[in-house]
Amino acid sequence: MRTFLISTVAVWLITIPFAMAQDTEIQSYEVIKEIDSVEIRFYPSATLVTTSGGNNFGKLFQYISGNNKSNQKIAMTAPVYRNESKSEMAFVMPSSVHKKGAPAPKGENVSVEVTPPRYVAAIRYGGYTNSSKESLHKKRLIETLQANGIEAKGMIEFLGYDSPYKVYNRRNEVLVEIAYAD
Known part of the structure; x- marks a missing residue:
């Protein structure tokens, strides 16, 4: 029992600082309006690096780790985008890279895309995500919009903001582009 207690305390002491640390740059947006638990947001133009097929995260991680034509290492940002079919994934580039331009990819099936400004509706939820949570929040988002x-x-997108090692206060979202006039 004593060994279990000591082990548990040690794990907590090691994981709490990592779980609470959040120094990752987050893609900027402005909340225009809130409707129940849905936020109407304006996103300015951003640079995304996208891929599809298998090992999506690995291909994008290689790109930001220097597997690009400039051999430039790029900081990880949040969120990570996934489309509804889970066939595509995108990393948002830091604002400094957006301003200067992202290096061309070396990897196969990796592309750089500059998105236009857009309005979206987003709903947030916590914990580790799974398909049932995604379906539930997608349904709530669509029902609120209707x-x-x-x-x-546009298509439904799923956003993850946290490292898989973060245990507490995890942030996930379901998002869709909308027709909106300020």
Whole structure:
């Protein structure tokens, strides 16, 4: 029992600082309006590095680790985007890279994309994500938009903000581009 208690305390002491640390740059946006648990947001232009097929995270991680034409290492940012079919994934580039331009990829099936400014609707939830949580929050998002006469324009996207090692206060979102006039 004593060994178990000491082990548990040691694990907590090691993981709490990592779980509470959040120095990752987060993609900027402005909350325009809140409707129940849904935020209407404006996102300025951003640079994304995208890929599809298998090992999506690995390909994107290689890109930011220097597997690009400039051999430039790029800081990890948040969120990580996934499309609904889970076939595509994207990393948001830091604002400094967006301003200067992202290096061309070396890797196969990796591309750099500059997104136009856009309005989106987003709903947030915590914990580790899974398909049932994603489905539930997608349904809530769509129902809220329909009840308020807001038209969804794009595909559903799933956003993850945290390292898989973060245990507490995890942030996930379901997002969709919308037709919105300020």
